Amino acid sequence: MPFTLGYGTNGFTDHPLDTALDVLTTEGYGAVALTLGFPHLDPFAPDADDAAAALRDRLDEAGMRVVVETGTRFLLDPYVKHRPTLVDADADARMAYLRRAVDVAGVLGAGCMSFFSGIAPPDARPGDAWSRLLERLPRLVDHADAAGVRLALEPEPGMVVETVGDALRLREEIGSPGTLGLTVDLGHCVVVEPGGVEAALRAAAPHLVNVQVDDMLPVAHEHLPLGDGVLDLPLALATLADVGYRGVAAVELPRHSFDAPGLARRSMAALVAAWQAQGATHPDLTHDARHRAPLHTPGGPR
Secondary structure, eight states: OOSEEEEEGGGOTTSOHHHHHHHHHHTTOOEEEEEOBTTTBOTTSTTHHHHHHHHHHHHHHHTOEEEEEOOOTTSSOSSSTTOSOTTSSOOHHHHHHHHHHHHHHHHHTOSOEEEEOOOOOTTOOTTHHHHHHHHHHHHHHHHHHHHTOOEEEEOOTTSSSOSHHHHHHHHHHTTOOTTEEEEEEHHHHHHHOTTHHHHHHHHHGGGEEEEEEOEEETTEEEEEOTTSSOOOHHHHHHHHHHTTOOSEEEEOOTTOGGGHHHHHHHHHHHHHHHHHHHHHHSHHHHHHHHHHSOOOOTTSOO
């Protein structure tokens, strides 16, 4: 495929990282989406940079790409999931985490560092959360610029930045920095994107640097195995090819570690089947794309 299929380590939390990578390479994945924090790579550990350098060597040997994800639950507050966020009154801990994530991404040579805005706190006045993003994101962009790392803002259902349109507006309001790109989760498009997955990917395309792959139903923000929701996966893959996406598209099933190897295998089978189907189902989208870039098999050359 012209983009590289990967799998998220947040779906392998019952496996040591080395073992998870062994499984993913065996199943044909060419990339890993590494969620920083327990249990795999703690960015605050004294040896974090050394561990990241060793991991980079391991990934190079396997021919695997890497992106950095930052959605670890309870990392910063043992009582409240994902708090503090960038839109809380006191976001110092979140900013420190994201800066360290940028540093580790630099050591890894990662394609990007992906992050989200957060849910507006209940005591925030109208406009507070957005104003906090306008004030804080430029500082994160400056840090990423210095490290030579791309940022990827992910719209999330229920968060201040919920849709691709929200992310694009925020990006424009802080001056459209080249360092700041977008993550699009295909499943989220089922829940919140008014034009569906194709419209969301086309809108994001000029700044799209990271893709997460999962299924969903329109009624809930719940990551489901491919085929268990209503996502048109062939259409999503066809659109990615048509817009010229060449990054990582990584399966994200953070609540399914109990069956990680089985889901890695079935997800790869579903992705390959969807790719094989998309040419017949959506020929107008993919004819030109096939002539723009060579076909890469899963796990093949970058």
